[in-house]
Amino acid sequence: xxxxxxxxxxxxxAVDRAVESWGSAPTQxxxxxxxxxxxxGWLPAGALERIARxxxxxIARVRGxxxxxxxxxxEPQGEYRVLFSDDVTDRMLxxxxxxxxxxxxxxxxxxxxxxxxLVSIDRTASIGLCDQGxxxxxxxxxxxxxxxxxxAQVCELMLSRTPLAQWPAELFRIxxxxxxxxxxxxxxxxxxxxxxxxxxxxxxxxxxxxxxxxEIKQARLLGRGGAGFTTGVKWESCAxxxxxxxxxxxxxxxxxxxxxxxxxxxxxxxxxxxxxxxVAAWGIGATRGxxxxxGEYRYLLDALRETLARRRREGLLGRGIAGRADFxxxxxxxxxxxxxxxxxxxxxVESLEGKRGIPRNRPPRLAEKGYLLLPTVVNNxxxxxxxxxxxxxxxxxxxxxxxxxxxxxxxxxxxxxxERPGIYEYPFGVTVREVxxxxxxxxxxxxxxxxxxxxxxxxxxxxxxxxxxxxxxxxAFVVFDGTRDMFEIGRHYAHFFADESCGFCTPCRVGTxxxxxxxDKIRDGKGSQHDLQTIEELGxxxxxxxxxxLGESAGRPLLGTLKRFRPAYExxxxxxxxxxxxxxxxxxxxxxxxxxxxxxxxxxxxxx
Amino acid sequence: MSDAESRPSFTLDxxxxxxxxxxxxxxxxxxxGQYIPHLCYHPEFKPHGSCKVCTVRTGGHAATSCTTPARAxxxxxxxxxxxxxxxRMLVQLLFVEGNHFCPSCEKSGHCKLQAVAxxxxxxxxxxxxxxxxxxxxxxxxxxxxxxxxCILCELCVRASAEVDGKQVFALAGRGMxxxxxxxxxxxxxxxxxxxxxxxxxxVCPVGVILxxxxxxxxxxxxxxxxxxxxxxxxxxYAPRPAPPRDP
Numbered sequence: 001x002x003x004x005x006x007x008x009x010x011x012x013x014a015v016d017r018a019v020e021s022w023g024s025a026p027t028q029x030x031x032x033x034x035x036x037x038x039x040x041g042w043l044p045a046g047a048l049e050r051i052a053r054x055x056x057x058x059i060a061r062v063r064g065x066x067x068x069x070x071x072x073x074x075e076p077q078g079e080y081r082v083l084f085s086d087d088v089t090d091r092m093l094x095x096x097x098x099x100x101x102x103x104x105x106x107x108x109x110x111x112x113x114x115x116x117x118l119v120s121i122d123r124t125a126s127i128g129l130c131d132q133g134x135x136x137x138x139x140x141x142x143x144x145x146x147x148x149x150x151x152a153q154v155c156e157l158m159l160s161r162t163p164l165a166q167w168p169a170e171l172f173r174i175x176x177x178x179x180x181x182x183x184x185x186x187x188x189x190x191x192x193x194x195x196x197x198x199x200x201x202x203x204x205x206x207x208x209x210x211x212x213x214x215e216i217k218q219a220r221l222l223g224r225g226g227a228g229f230t231t232g233v234k235w236e237s238c239a240x241x242x243x244x245x246x247x248x249x250x251x252x253x254x255x256x257x258x259x260x261x262x263x264x265x266x267x268x269x270x271x272x273x274x275x276x277x278x279v280a281a282w283g284i285g286a287t288r289g290x291x292x293x294x295g296e297y298r299y300l301l302d303a304l305r306e307t308l309a310r311r312r313r314e315g316l317l318g319r320g321i322a323g324r325a326d327f328x329x330x331x332x333x334x335x336x337x338x339x340x341x342x343x344x345x346x347x348x349v350e351s352l353e354g355k356r357g358i359p360r361n362r363p364p365r366l367a368e369k370g371y372l373l374l375p376t377v378v379n380n381x382x383x384x385x386x387x388x389x390x391x392x393x394x395x396x397x398x399x400x401x402x403x404x405x406x407x408x409x410x411x412x413x414x415x416x417x418x419e420r421p422g423i424y425e426y427p428f429g430v431t432v433r434e435v436x437x438x439x440x441x442x443x444x445x446x447x448x449x450x451x452x453x454x455x456x457x458x459x460x461x462x463x464x465x466x467x468x469x470x471x472x473x474x475x476a477f478v479v480f481d482g483t484r485d486m487f488e489i490g491r492h493y494a495h496f497f498a499d500e501s502c503g504f505c506t507p508c509r510v511g512t513x514x515x516x517x518x519x520d521k522i523r524d525g526k527g528s529q530h531d532l533q534t535i536e537e538l539g540x541x542x543x544x545x546x547x548x549x550l551g552e553s554a555g556r557p558l559l560g561t562l563k564r565f566r567p568a569y570e571x572x573x574x575x576x577x578x579x580x581x582x583x584x585x586x587x588x589x590x591x592x593x594x595x596x597x598x599x600x601x602x603x604x605x606x607x608x
Numbered sequence: 609m610s611d612a613e614s615r616p617s618f619t620l621d622x623x624x625x626x627x628x629x630x631x632x633x634x635x636x637x638x639x640x641g642q643y644i645p646h647l648c649y650h651p652e653f654k655p656h657g658s659c660k661v662c663t664v665r666t667g668g669h670a671a672t673s674c675t676t677p678a679r680a681x682x683x684x685x686x687x688x689x690x691x692x693x694x695x696r697m698l699v700q701l702l703f704v705e706g707n708h709f710c711p712s713c714e715k716s717g718h719c720k721l722q723a724v725a726x727x728x729x730x731x732x733x734x735x736x737x738x739x740x741x742x743x744x745x746x747x748x749x750x751x752x753x754x755x756x757x758c759i760l761c762e763l764c765v766r767a768s769a770e771v772d773g774k775q776v777f778a779l780a781g782r783g784m785x786x787x788x789x790x791x792x793x794x795x796x797x798x799x800x801x802x803x804x805x806x807x808x809x810x811v812c813p814v815g816v817i818l819x820x821x822x823x824x825x826x827x828x829x830x831x832x833x834x835x836x837x838x839x840x841x842x843x844x845y846a847p848r849p850a851p852p853r854d855p
Binding site for chain 1: 735
């Protein structure tokens with residue numbers, strides 16, 4: 001078991017190894033912290049001080065970063081660190097019961113290491129396995145389909161202190177669950193094909209790299225992460241900056257609850273992702289690339305690095321790509337450490353620079369001043385896959401799929417109440433109803449499209465279409481049937497945003513916590529019409545005054561469920577117009593204990 | 609500087625406001641004597657836009673006036689009923705987030721949070737208080753830190769880094785757990801590089817960073833915002849360069 005106290009030389013060795021592999025630039029702070037923690041299990045004070053000295057940054061900055069990311073621990077943790085994925089779909093599949101059982105079996109309390117130091121058990125935001133939940137991470141490795149029997153098996157493995165490497169492989173098996181293929185999933189191109197096509201097009205038209213930018217613009221590719229910004233405009237404005245080097249970043253921080261399609265792309269289509277980044281680099285004239293891989297996907301790192309190494313050997317990365325002396329580009333992978341906000345492009349860039357992931361002010365845009373104030377393009381994993389296909393097959397081919405305003409296809413991550421959860425690739429324009437039929441959903445009352453920051457759709461909206469002109473989505477498609485309580489779904493999402501707010505701006509920092517408390521108050525039967533009104537007002541304030549898109553959408557799941565499922569809220573309300581959150585009689589409990597009284601005279605009745 | 613006629617301008621609630629290129633809406637407004645409520649902005653520092661109190665409407669969108677570059681011909685709305693109601697709500701959020709007990713606070717009358725709240729007509733905190741537990745740091749012989757009143761404006765962080773060149777203060781954590789920390793091995797101010805003469809010690813808009821033993825040198829009732837409301841003191845917040853530092 002990890003002793004709370006780790007020997008100084010062990011700490012020093014872990015820090016030195018991390019600094020050796022990442023270097024001592026302050027930009028590497030997050031990576032050094034993360035890698036130091038891997039062998040130690042947590043980050044003792046001595047490690048933080050040594051890292052501060054090695055990277056020449058203040059100890060306050062180091063502590064500030066550690067306290068920002070939920071996977072970095074400044075306190076001792078258990079030998080096994082168990083993190084239950086807390087997606088609403090995990091809850092629907094019984095993760096709450098599993099967590100309780102495991103805590104009882106192991107004498108642990110959520111959020112605290114057990115007294116014997118064996119485990120720490122806690123919840124974490126969705127880990128992107130909603131199609132095979134309940135899921136959890138043990139020391140960073142994902143386990144799927146945790147039913148009561150598997151939970152018991154995991155407990156026994158931990159109690160017998162079996163090393164993770166010797167656990168049955170079946171526990172770690174992750175299904176792809178590809179249910180419907182379109183042009184993207186059906187046509188994985190051969191490594192280098194897209195790059196060579198992009199170069200050839202430039203030679204044929206005599207426009208060189210510009211030909212790639214033109215093709216992307218003509219394809220009208222819109223960002224697949226959910227925001228839907230025009231990729232070609234982004235690339236071109238970056239290419240026009242007279243500053244070098246230019247940077248290409250792949251946003252693999254797939255944190256929107258209910259989304260898991262990037263998991264598939266990074267697992268099975270990594271070549272396509274890197275191909276897309278490389279054609280972007282060709283078009284923009286970028287030489288440096290980063291993949292920002294969410295900490296929850298740390299288990300994909302080794303395979304991704306192998307793919308990068310193979311592409312270097314094949315002449316598809318590094319110097320002289322595809323035989324062109326004027327084409328140099330390489331990619332390194334940074335791993336996140338548990339922060340939803342880092343999925344926001346500018347917060348992601350801050351995190352790449354080794355800082356707390358706080359979204360930046362705009363202007364300037366990242367295309368002008370991004371990573372280390374260099375011109376930077378940040379795109380979603382799926383966007384790069386589409387870009388690689390466009391490079392090979394051309395804009396006209398790409399536009400033959402989808403709708404006039406939304407060309408191409410979209411990967412949907414379907415989960416929740418349906419027979420066949422998994423990945424569905426559809427041309428844009430597919431209706432919600434078609435997807436529901438395909439996935440075997442019955443008695444559906446609502447679909448949360450785009451995750452909690454997206455839109456809640458009721459039954460009368462199922463003929464609406466997945467497309468940028470109607471329902472914009474990063475791909476989450478969470479199905480709820482008639483057995484679900486939409487108030488509880490909303491409350492769950494309110495907790496998610498309160499946990500994940502970066503805390504930079506007032507409305508999101510305080511507003512999300514107030515919303516969470518109001519939802520808990522209503523759950524406890526102490527809500528009133530006044531509280532519903534307050535929820536609506538706070539939701540509108542968040543939408544208007546927040547610093548970034550995440551804060552802007554943090555009130556949406558409540559406004560959405562409140563609008564469509566108001567009775568689910570109202571049946572919990574107390575009778576009067578205003579109900580206090582403060583429990584007057586409860587406040588006397590301590591005095592009653594101290595005086596040993598519990599008679600009627602020691603209680604305040606309801607006659608207030 | 610060019611004369612008034614050749615300077616570009618925008619309108620703020622219908623009033624013409626000239627600006628110099630590079631100025632933000634708030635900077636130009638304050639320089640022209642027009643007040644827009646704000647808390648995390650300070651005339652000597654680069655604006656960063658976290659408190660959101662200076663949010664205005666322009667072009668149909670909400671925008672923080674402290675970070676939005678002024679553009680010729682912009683139409684900016686600030687004192688509309690809707691915008692003022694939002695600001696009041698933001699200030700209420702700041703009040704319930706920390707522990708702000710004005711009657712017993714030695715900063716009362718000098719406190720910008722209190723002054724802005726009065727000015728916006730805030731009559732109650734409205735929301736349920738969080739009552740956070742934030743121990744004070746009284747370790748330093750000359751300076752007291754009462755984190756209970758922190759509104760996370762980062763002015764001390766910026767002042768210490770940019771003017772004092774010390775990085776005595778930093779932020780840690782996230783969400784409601786975000787908090788101010790002191791840069792020293794022990795985490796205590798006593799062990800940091802702070803000096804009572806630092807800009808960082810002067811710049812706190814609320815009652816977090818306090819000089820000891822001078823709290824009531826100016827009696828309550830005769831303090832800055834007791835005399836005149838903060839909105840009548842706009843020109844005090846007009847942009848100005850940081851004062852020269854002692855060698």
